[in-house]
Every structure is written in C-alpha cells, then in structure tokens.
Amino acid sequence: MKNVCFFTLLLMTFSVNSQKKTPKIIIGIVIDQMCYDYLYRFQNNFSENGFKKLMSRGSHLKDMQYNYIPTYTGPGHASIYTGTTPKNHGIIANAWIEESSKSIVNCVGDPSVEGIQSSQLYGKSSPHRLNTTTITDQLKDKHKESKVISISIKDRGAILPGGFKSDGSYWFDYGNGQFITSSYYKTEMPKWVKKFNAKNNALSYAQVWNPLLVKNSYSSEDASPYEKVINGKSAAVFPYDIKKLCDLSQSFEPFTMSPFANNLLTDLAITALKKEKLGQDEFPDMLCISYSSTDIAGHVFGPDSKEIEDMYYRLDIELGRLLNHLEKSFGQDGFVLFLTADHGVATVPQKRVDEGLSGGYVFIDKVVPRPPQKK
C-alpha cells in the first residue's frame, strides 16, 4: 500500500466528566490514523465500556478540520499538544531537509543525546525541534509539583506530547523490544520502567493474531488486493503468527503492527499511573498515551481491511480496561480524558480507481521534471 496519510478528516474530543473542580489527572489519548467514521462503522461491535462510553458520557466534536498540511504523525501530535500549527511549533513533517546542514532530519532526532536502555538506532531523540511549549509544559509551569508522563510505541508519539519538561517520555525500541528513553530526560532508566521491561517482554504479548469475532460480524473482507503482504506470509489474511514473524524478520516490527502492542502500551499506562503515583495529590498530573499500532497496521493493510477492523474491536477492549482502572482509582468525576487522532487516512487510491471513483496517484517525476543530471 502506498502512503495514503494525506487527508485528515476529523478531530474528536471527549471529556469523561463535566465537573467544575480541578481534576486529579488529565489523560490524553491519541489514536494514530484513526478516522472519525470508525466510531460509527465499527459501533455495532464495540463494547459498552470503551469508545461507546466516551461517546455517550463525553462531549463529542464531530465537525472539526485540520488547518494545515501535511497531516502526518509529527505535526499531528505537535499541533494537538501545542495548540498551534506547524508554522509556529516547527514540526512541519515527520522528516525534512534542514537548511543549515542540507541533510534530512527526523522531527525528534537529536544526535546530541544518547539512548537509555536502547539499541543505537532508536534512542537519540528529544523535543529539541519544537519551537513552542506544549500544554504539558504549561501545566508544569503552573504547578511545578504536577507530573507529566508520556508513552507511545513511536518515538514522536511520546516525545512531542511530553514537551520539554516531561517527567518521563518512553517509546518502543524496535531493536530490543523494550521501552526506552534518552539522556535528554534521564541519566538512568527509572526502576519501575526497568522492571516493567524485564517482566513484560514484547514477545510474551505476541500471540497468533486471529479475528476476535465470528466471521459474519465483520464488514470488511479478509483477502483484498489493496493490502501489503508482509514477509513470511503468502497472502494478507489471518492468522498472523506474530512471534514467528518477529523471529523471521529479526525485529519487533511485526509486533508493532499487531493489536498486542496496544495491549503492552495499555499495561505500561496502568503501571505508570501506579508507579508514578499519578493523580494522588492536589496538583493535577497528565498522562499522554499515543497508540501507534493503528497507523503501522493501517499502512500495511489499509483502512478497509479486516485487520484494521479487528484491531479497533480489540483496542476498544483496551480502552475499556484503561477507563475501568481510571474510574476505580479516581472515581467517575476525578479525571478528564480526551481522545483524538493525529490524522486520518484516505482509501487506497487504486481501490477508488478500480471502482471508477475519483482519485488516483500523482507521480512527482511527471509533475515536476527532474533537473538535468550533471555529467
């Protein structure tokens, strides 16, 4: 599947309570590549405890639009948490050519820092390319006792929401399968994260991915020509033996495109709430969670796939588990939660072409002639 992350359709915001007093904790949830229409498309198979609870008990903004392009993960997370556009916050794409060095830089790449508990590739990251503060920074400016923790599978999904003053931003190392951070934040990994990593090996979450529900519950077909066939598979169909695919690729990438990475991240969120004692005093804390696997799988299978549909049914259960923990810990009115997406996704263009609808691909070489090659 080609990169189809061009059009973003909607921003959703939920608030679980309507109370006036200061909440003990604010939970920000970003679901990477979630289109607003999934709420309705998948609604019949959602539980009462996840998305549907947020929709029925919260405020639901249905007609919001993005006022910038490109709607990628970096600009999306930065815009949500800074409240401004790429022109101001500086995260204009996931990667761009930096004028001073004439080299391609990653939006959170930072060669001046070192990874903590990470393999070489994934730890050299920080928010140093952000030009403005985030809501999380503002919270810490207001109350220095407030705590901010930010987690995601993707580095940018954790780093940009956590801003400059986060008390801990943790993301997933595709090389060693653990949650990592960088020397920008810490000199040493906190004990609770070390313990979590030791106890919750990613491979122990990696099961055989089969559809959760019976066959006729799904609106999407399993086999489709618009999906990518991943290494180790002969077709883009269930089941996916995630552990076997990780062994085969010698990486945790197949894990990150599976629903089991969402389970791991939810467990990290619940552990962070407990171990960092979030929401336990009068100073409001903030926990930022960004679920990345919806986007990683979205790029492989596309928005009309059975795999994506199944992932949302499973994520709905994870949201229910998280909400249940929050309600038990803080009471129904003791926290504020918002859920949104950094961007949506368009139908695979070839599908539209094949169906005789408008759409298609733009090949840049045909639009902008290449400059003549130097001899």
Ligand SMILES: [Zn+2]
């Ligand atoms: Zn994204």
